[in-house]
Amino acid sequence: MCLTDHFWQFLVPGITLGSLYALIAIGYTLVYGVLQLINFAHSEVFMTGGFAGLFITQALVTTGVTPHGAQSVLYTVAGLLGGAFFGAVVAFLLERVAYRPLRRRNAPRLVYLITAIGASLFLFNLAGKLFGRDRTDIPELYHNGVVFTLFGAQVRVQQLVIIGTALAMMVLLDGVVHRTKLGSGIRAVAQDAQTASLMGVNINRVISQTFVIGGLLGGAAGFLFGTYLNVHYQMGFLPGIKAFAAAVLGGIGNIRGAMLGGLLLGIVESLSQSCMSSQWIDVVAFVVLILVLMFRPTGLLGQRLGRAA
Amino acid sequence: MRRRMIIMAGAPVIAGALALSACSSGGSKGGGGGGGKPTYTIGFQGPLTGPNAQLGINIDWGVKLAVQQANAKGDLPFTLKVKEADDQGDPAKGPTAAQQLIGDSSVIGVVGPTFSGATKAAEPLFTQAGMASVSASATNSSLTDPANGFKTFFRIVPPDSAQGLSAADYMTKVLKVKSVYLIDDKSDYGVGLAGNIKSQLTANGVQVTGDSVAAGTNDYSAVATKVANSGAQAVYYAGYYADAAPLAKALKNTSFTGKAMSDDGTNDPKFIQLGGSASEGWQMTCPCLSATASSDEAAKKFVSDYTALANQPPGTYSPEGYDVTNTFIQVMKPLGSNVTRAKVVDGLRGVDYKGLTKQIKFQPNGEVTEKGIYVYEVKNSQITAIGTVDKLISG
Numbered sequence: 001m002c003l004t005d006h007f008w009q010f011l012v013p014g015i016t017l018g019s020l021y022a023l024i025a026i027g028y029t030l031v032y033g034v035l036q037l038i039n040f041a042h043s044e045v046f047m048t049g050g051f052a053g054l055f056i057t058q059a060l061v062t063t064g065v066t067p068h069g070a071q072s073v074l075y076t077v078a079g080l081l082g083g084a085f086f087g088a089v090v091a092f093l094l095e096r097v098a099y100r101p102l103r104r105r106n107a108p109r110l111v112y113l114i115t116a117i118g119a120s121l122f123l124f125n126l127a128g129k130l131f132g133r134d135r136t137d138i139p140e141l142y143h144n145g146v147v148f149t150l151f152g153a154q155v156r157v158q159q160l161v162i163i164g165t166a167l168a169m170m171v172l173l174d175g176v177v178h179r180t181k182l183g184s185g186i187r188a189v190a191q192d193a194q195t196a197s198l199m200g201v202n203i204n205r206v207i208s209q210t211f212v213i214g215g216l217l218g219g220a221a222g223f224l225f226g227t228y229l230n231v232h233y234q235m236g237f238l239p240g241i242k243a244f245a246a247a248v249l250g251g252i253g254n255i256r257g258a259m260l261g262g263l264l265l266g267i268v269e270s271l272s273q274s275c276m277s278s279q280w281i282d283v284v285a286f287v288v289l290i291l292v293l294m295f296r297p298t299g300l301l302g303q304r305l306g307r308a309a
Numbered sequence: 310m311r312r313r314m315i316i317m318a319g320a321p322v323i324a325g326a327l328a329l330s331a332c333s334s335g336g337s338k339g340g341g342g343g344g345g346k347p348t349y350t351i352g353f354q355g356p357l358t359g360p361n362a363q364l365g366i367n368i369d370w371g372v373k374l375a376v377q378q379a380n381a382k383g384d385l386p387f388t389l390k391v392k393e394a395d396d397q398g399d400p401a402k403g404p405t406a407a408q409q410l411i412g413d414s415s416v417i418g419v420v421g422p423t424f425s426g427a428t429k430a431a432e433p434l435f436t437q438a439g440m441a442s443v444s445a446s447a448t449n450s451s452l453t454d455p456a457n458g459f460k461t462f463f464r465i466v467p468p469d470s471a472q473g474l475s476a477a478d479y480m481t482k483v484l485k486v487k488s489v490y491l492i493d494d495k496s497d498y499g500v501g502l503a504g505n506i507k508s509q510l511t512a513n514g515v516q517v518t519g520d521s522v523a524a525g526t527n528d529y530s531a532v533a534t535k536v537a538n539s540g541a542q543a544v545y546y547a548g549y550y551a552d553a554a555p556l557a558k559a560l561k562n563t564s565f566t567g568k569a570m571s572d573d574g575t576n577d578p579k580f581i582q583l584g585g586s587a588s589e590g591w592q593m594t595c596p597c598l599s600a601t602a603s604s605d606e607a608a609k610k611f612v613s614d615y616t617a618l619a620n621q622p623p624g625t626y627s628p629e630g631y632d633v634t635n636t637f638i639q640v641m642k643p644l645g646s647n648v649t650r651a652k653v654v655d656g657l658r659g660v661d662y663k664g665l666t667k668q669i670k671f672q673p674n675g676e677v678t679e680k681g682i683y684v685y686e687v688k689n690s691q692i693t694a695i696g697t698v699d700k701l702i703s704g
Contacts, residue, residue: 274535279522281531
């Protein structure tokens, strides 16, 4: 049988990709929570992280030499932090330049959406102009050997790094949202912005912070994605759309839903390829989305962060 | 609204008028400038931007070098110019790029289009305009099928049917594999080539499994897993380097230990640049001569002249682009200051010119008579020539 044969060989890359989708999806879901806006420019925050990580690691790594030991760890962390930082910067600027002026003018919802798409087109074309339109590889930061074999599936260093980092960031975020003052602010604005502002919550600041958090995760995901595949100016498009689908799948506005949706989507995509030709890969993700929305319009976990549910 | 309707109605009329005037005045004596010599333009169509731009750029510099050298020699009865039309290798942009060249009445012939899909889309326009287009690289077999009615199309590379046959025979008789995993990129070129390889492999008694993966796919990990699980002794990728590189990387991360091969679309230094260490050991079949891997004196001179002009070494199909341009010049020279598009087409039918890569002589359907397929391998991050398939099989 196609699914049961080599199940684990397809599951491991599925989880790897899924954890990246989850990281990006959180950015969509957080912003939707506080602004009821699908921030389509988030895919470009992701791309920025990829390029930032690329340039930083290119500067650090001597060409042709694969670093090892402490160096590997150092360079990977540098790329990760750089990707996250520049992702956050772009997300912050995006909110300031594109969305805040609209909020001040009480623009209709549709205008936000069009602005988001416009910002996305602008950013990826700018990146294409500045950095070229070729695919570029992030230099090898460690020797990508097999760490262990899981039911016949080889698990490699890279996969562990990606899954591990993604999980750590998600656990951290979950803690921030549920245990800190910043998190209560975000949740308060998501539940009812007006009441929150009456209670003394600075809405503008919370929204900015939300964008920055989404940007941190998205930028880091961009770097990780770059080490796994490659970096180019349109790298955000498909993962962005899929992560959006993942966010909707889990229940848009719901952070744990986004994590679950991302993982699920990555796994489904990968496993489906054991049965079908690879040309169906992008179709599968959206068929799953449509099926879930047909039977559970609020997504798997419901819209908990936002006002619905 | 009304204005838009006028534009909509007007555009085809204007386009038609332009095409007509281009037909009638084809090869007009251009601006000329000093010296009284007429100026003629050789067009180039291919990708200069986009994901596989390098293949177009390689040919474009070959064209420019040939034109520069011909002008510098000073014995031409005319001055030559080059006009580039960028189609990004995209079939949808092929006709627009072709129209740019056809609309310019000083253009008397075109080197290109570079990619098969764009060629298929652009060729009806060239036929209509009566302008010769000689491709240095479009290898899809069906392009020279008389049923298409591409009357002014020529190419100096053998078609994919020849490459497919040679690639299959090479894998069977030289690599001696019993099973092959065949991947195509869903483009005209990839599907056509994969089909040719598959039928010949099957005829040779080799077991073939396969998959189609659209070009532009980023994540090849699941495909690579399938290749590894299939137990195939070799994998052949029919497509271009921009996708072959991530596939190579993904394959390296699986337990696959067989032979990896690809085609002329991958046979470029960019493949090594993108694929890194994963590209090591890949072999490519190509109907092209690699100038940098050749010890021939003329080829060596070509490499140094090209590098001086382009500021990069010649890549795949650079020598072919150079040859096509020189073939045009060869045909135009006896015509003196009386070059027309129609005369160039006639001239090409009877041409017999010794180029850098091969003796250039066309069959009635536009196919070149000489059909050598070379095999290259990535060794120490360099593309190295192994030899022609015929010789490797017999020797």
